[in-house]
Amino acid sequence: MRFSVRLGSGTPAKVFRDCAVAAEELGFDQIWTGNDLLRRSGIVPVTVALAATSRIRVGSSVLNPVSLHPAEIAMIAAGLQDFSGGRYLLGLGAGSEVFLRWAGLQLAAPVRRTREGLRAVRTLLTGGVPDGWHERAALKDGPAPTPIYLGAMGPKMLALAGREADGVLALCLPPTQIDWFAARVGDTASKPDFDLACCLWVSIDDDRDAGRARLAAKIAAYSGSLAQDSLAAAGFDLERFKHVQSLVTAGDLDAATAAVDDDMLRLGIAGDVHDVIDRCLELKASGVRHLSFGQPLGGSLVEAVALLGRHVLPHL
Known part of the structure; x- marks a missing residue:
């Protein structure tokens, strides 16, 4: 099995570095941080973490080919691979429509722009020239092969990941829907190293x-932005989510949190060490081979990584 931990966009570089050091010591295989537009850059903490570690792989989840040109993404990946001895993982995704439009950027459809960006970056990193570019538009310092993961939730993006990426960061809400995600990624038998990360x-x-x-x-906080069809397919009561969102909209966050019942908590995994172990063992038994632990994690991110590494991973 593989184990990773994911910290959100805007995580301070020093905090991410400390979490990376702890994760490496405790047996995690990967650590990722986000790169949402208008937050602190996710490239800086990735670089700092690579400098502070020697084994763990460190990833950007995810860069988008709209606010960052594919050539820039390939340049960043090549530089980080050279610096780290090949431990960098490149996460790509469509990017937030809201944030990109705030920046006045013109957008193609999400799957289209992600597919075109993925192909261009892959071609550059393997020493080629992307279709339609000038014949001299190749990386000047040589190829830098890099595993590319797609951040995906929807069926079309998951299918694109299965066809063209090396892995997928699949946000499984709830975790029991992992079979649904795997089915939409499709048959990856021809790619035995394909990494389907069950992101929790x-x-x-x-x-x-x-x-x-x-x-x-x-x-x-996210009750109003979750896909209604996905919630219904997982057997959730949509009226409960609408009620919680109405409280959030009214500005009563305490009441909204109190209104999240036990059934709604199935969206993630929460509780003490024993609760988390039990749920993770169920996922392992169902065939999951990469568990990726994401926020909120804990009051202290470093302490949460330590709890997972010392108490949960040994059981898995």
């Missing part, structure tokens, strides 16, 4: 109630 919302704490409350707050 996880909140772990010595205090079980504190862990559950932290996940409830995250679910409340």
Whole structure:
């Protein structure tokens, strides 16, 4: 099995570095951080973490080919591969429509722009010239082969990942839907190293109630932006999510968090060490081979990484 931890966009570089050092010591295979537009750059913490570690692979999840040109993405990846001895992982995605439009950027359809960006970056990193570019538009310092993961939730993006990427960061909400995600990625038998990361919302704490409350707050905050069809397919009561969102809209975040019930908490994994172990063992038994632990994680990110590494990973 593979294990990774994901920290959100805007995570301070020093915090990400400390989490990377802890994750490496405790047996994690990968650590990722985001790069949402208008937050702190995700490239800086990735670089700092690579400098502070020697084994763990460090990834950007995810860069988009709109605000960053594919040539720039390939240049960044090549530089980080050279610096790290090949430990950098490149995450690509469509980027947030909202944030990109705030910046006045013109957008092609999400799958189209991601596919075109992926192909251009891949071609550059393997020493070629992308279709339609000038014949001299190749990386001047030589190829830098890099694993490319797509960040995906929807069927079309998942299928694109299965066809053309080396892995997928699949945000599984709820985790029990992993078979749905795997089916849409499709048959990757011809790519035995393809990495389907089951990305989870996880909140772990010595205090079980504190862990559950932290996940409830995250679910409340995102209650209005989750895909309704996906929630319905997983057997959730859509009216509950609408009620929580109405409280968020009214500005009563405490009431919204309190309104997240036990069934809604199925969207992620929350509680103490034993709760997290039990849920993760169920996922392993169902065939999951890469568990990726994402925020909220814990009140202290470093302490949450330590709890996962010391107490959860040994059971898996």
